[in-house]
Amino acid sequence: MRNALLALLAISPAHGYELKQAFEERFGAAWPPVNIGQVYVTLQRLHRDGLVAGAEVEQTDRPNKTVYQLTPAGRKELETWFTTPSAVPRLRDDFVTRVLLAGATGMADPLGLINEQRTLYLRAIRQLSEVPFEAGREVLSGLLVEGATLHLEADLKWLDRCEELFREGSIE
Amino acid sequence: MKIIEARALTKQYGSNEEPISALRGVDFSLERGEFVAVMGPSGCGKSTLLHLLGGLDRPTSGELFFDEKRVDGLSETAWAILRRRNVGYVFQFFNLVGNLSAADNIELPANVAGVPAAEARRRRVELMEQLGIADRANMVPSRLSGGERQRVAIARALINRPAVLLADEPTGSLDSVAAQEVLALIRTFHASGQTTVIVTHDARVASAADRVVRMRDGAITSETAMSRNGDERSRVADLVALEL
Numbered sequence: 001m002r003n004a005l006l007a008l009l010a011i012s013p014a015h016g017y018e019l020k021q022a023f024e025e026r027f028g029a030a031w032p033p034v035n036i037g038q039v040y041v042t043l044q045r046l047h048r049d050g051l052v053a054g055a056e057v058e059q060t061d062r063p064n065k066t067v068y069q070l071t072p073a074g075r076k077e078l079e080t081w082f083t084t085p086s087a088v089p090r091l092r093d094d095f096v097t098r099v100l101l102a103g104a105t106g107m108a109d110p111l112g113l114i115n116e117q118r119t120l121y122l123r124a125i126r127q128l129s130e131v132p133f134e135a136g137r138e139v140l141s142g143l144l145v146e147g148a149t150l151h152l153e154a155d156l157k158w159l160d161r162c163e164e165l166f167r168e169g170s171i172e
Numbered sequence: 173m174k175i176i177e178a179r180a181l182t183k184q185y186g187s188n189e190e191p192i193s194a195l196r197g198v199d200f201s202l203e204r205g206e207f208v209a210v211m212g213p214s215g216c217g218k219s220t221l222l223h224l225l226g227g228l229d230r231p232t233s234g235e236l237f238f239d240e241k242r243v244d245g246l247s248e249t250a251w252a253i254l255r256r257r258n259v260g261y262v263f264q265f266f267n268l269v270g271n272l273s274a275a276d277n278i279e280l281p282a283n284v285a286g287v288p289a290a291e292a293r294r295r296r297v298e299l300m301e302q303l304g305i306a307d308r309a310n311m312v313p314s315r316l317s318g319g320e321r322q323r324v325a326i327a328r329a330l331i332n333r334p335a336v337l338l339a340d341e342p343t344g345s346l347d348s349v350a351a352q353e354v355l356a357l358i359r360t361f362h363a364s365g366q367t368t369v370i371v372t373h374d375a376r377v378a379s380a381a382d383r384v385v386r387m388r389d390g391a392i393t394s395e396t397a398m399s400r401n402g403d404e405r406s407r408v409a410d411l412v413a414l415e416l
Contacts, residue, residue, distance in 0.1 A: 028409070030408070030409055030412065031409050032407075032409050032410065115386075115394050115396075118396075119384075119396045121375070122375060122378060122379045122384060122396070122398065123379070123398065124411075125375055125376055125379040126379040126380065126398060127411060128411055128412075129376065129379065129380065131406055131407070131408055131411055132406065133408065134408075137408075141408045144408055144412040145408060145411070145412065147412070148411060148412045149376065152375070153375050153376070156375045160213065164213075167388075
């Protein structure tokens with residue numbers, strides 16, 4: 001949320017509620033609805049860290065609102081964010097540790113665990129293939145669903161490899 | 173009601189001295205209207221099973237019932253008739269006749285089955301429209317894309333309104349866009365009642381089935397009903413779970 005808010009402020013100065021709206025307009029298909037409280041807390045932290053500056057704007061019939069804009073330090077922070085590649089995705093370690101310890105503890109069958117995980121992934125692919133796209137958000141929705149599906153396909157291939165190694169006794 | 177039931181099917185290839193077992197006792201049944209996907213590593217026997225279910229090959233032992241009639245001992249001629257009327261087969265590499273137009277390829281099984289020409293044409297035109305290839309009728313297969321060829325092959329498989337559609341890696345030689353189009357069409361036919369068995373490596377194809385059967389070393393190792401999780405989240409945002 002932090003970097004996304006900074007980036008939205010790089011587009012134009014805004015107050016908290018405008019940021020929430022801008023955020024949902026851009027990412028409504030991708031993120032659950034934004035909590036306005038979280039927006040204000042994040043803005044306060046960015047302000048504390050000198051990355052944004054706030055200016056009070058008087059309103060006649062409501063309390064004053066604060067319009068935020070990016071500071072030079074904020075812009076520098078954002079430049080670093082854009083130029084640093086995102087981390088490589090890593091294996092979900094809960095399943096890996098469970099399957100490796102299942103046989104060793106004698107408490108579960110690794111092949112059974114693999115099968116259950118496989119079923120879960122197949123059902124997730126099914127669910128992704130059936131999820132409706134909101135009108136006007138088809139392109140971003142399609143892109144995200146495709147990404148999630150490709151990840152699941154890779155995970156399924158990896159489960160096949162796991163099963164081979166357990167069956168041939170290379171791991172126990 | 174079961175349309176196909178197999179009991180303890182085995183299939184051996186090679187000599188009696190050194191037989192190679194492709195199937196080691198498979199029990200399998202298929203309900204009318206069901207869509208089953210068969211998965212498993214290469215050489216697990218999944219294509220052999222499909223061939224036996226569709227009468228393209230005979231089991232070494234075991235029993236096979238089609239529409240509750242025992243069929244494993246049928247003669248070649250009787251099988252040819254059964255296949256023509258009841259089984260539509262789709263192959264990975266299309267197996268279209270190269271010097272016939274798409275329309276003639278599709279109508280061929282209807283002609284062989286003695287369907288009147290006008291009726292065959294009517295069904296063919298309807299199928300080509302459903303499959304989105306109506307404008308390809310006069311083209312020979314070499315002028316069609318892979319996805320179009322597979323759609324012609326699906327139309328050919330369905331022209332005699334078979335009780336079961338059997339498909340062996342139907343998306344296996346297609347690019348991902350064509351594969352998804354073919355899958356969408358298979359889902360549509362299944363939704364309108366077509367009983368379907370698909371052998372596949374493709375998780376997206378398998379995920380569309382009612383039931384997924386996994387094979388290994390000539391035997392079925394697991395079966396999974398694909399009914400819903402009870403998890404009814406239906407927003408992209410919840411399913412892809414991006415992190416902020």
